[in-house]
Amino acid sequence: MPAAPEASGSGRIGVVGPVLAALLLATGLLLLREALVVLGAVSGAPWLPAAAEGLRGLAPAWWLVPAGLAVALVGLWLLVSALRPRSRRTLPLTSGTGVFLHTRDVARLAAGAAREVDGVLSASATATRRAVGVTVHGTADVREEVARAVTETLTPLRTAPRVDVRVRTGRDDERNDR
Structure with missing residues (x-):
């Protein structure tokens, strides 16, 4: 087929x-x-x-x-x-059957993987065909762990998007509220 x-x-x-x-x-x-x-x-x-x-x-x-x-x-x-060409908002998986993920689903996967990391209180993500942006609220600097978890979750994609992680801790929120 x-x-x-x-x-x-x-x-x-x-x-x-x-x-x-x-x-x-x-x-x-x-x-x-x-x-x-x-x-x-x-x-x-x-x-x-x-x-x-x-x-x-x-x-x-x-x-x-x-x-x-x-x-x-x-x-x-x-x-x-x-x-003009139509917009492309899907990313192919490594399977040979033509399975694709929409960019909003890639963002959901990235946010879910970030939430599973210890020290993360909440996470949100946005995705394009080239990059995934993850914003986490955590108790410590968990940037490396979140980036690793998101990258591992997105390995089934044929071409892995760039992963950008922003971490906000309680101290950052206090500074932003002033």
């Missing part, structure tokens, strides 16, 4: 898609209303001819150039955003 491909996140244009879909839906509803009015299925006057008649007497204005430029730049940004 071939290995599974690495999962990718949503594209960077994830917010724009629903907005454009809503605008397209509104345009479709407007055109449907116009068609029903013209066919006589709905009473009322058509809106589009009145809107076109209102635009008939407009002359060129200075503000149309910057507005057109702004619209062109937004369109270019949308095009570049749509063509």
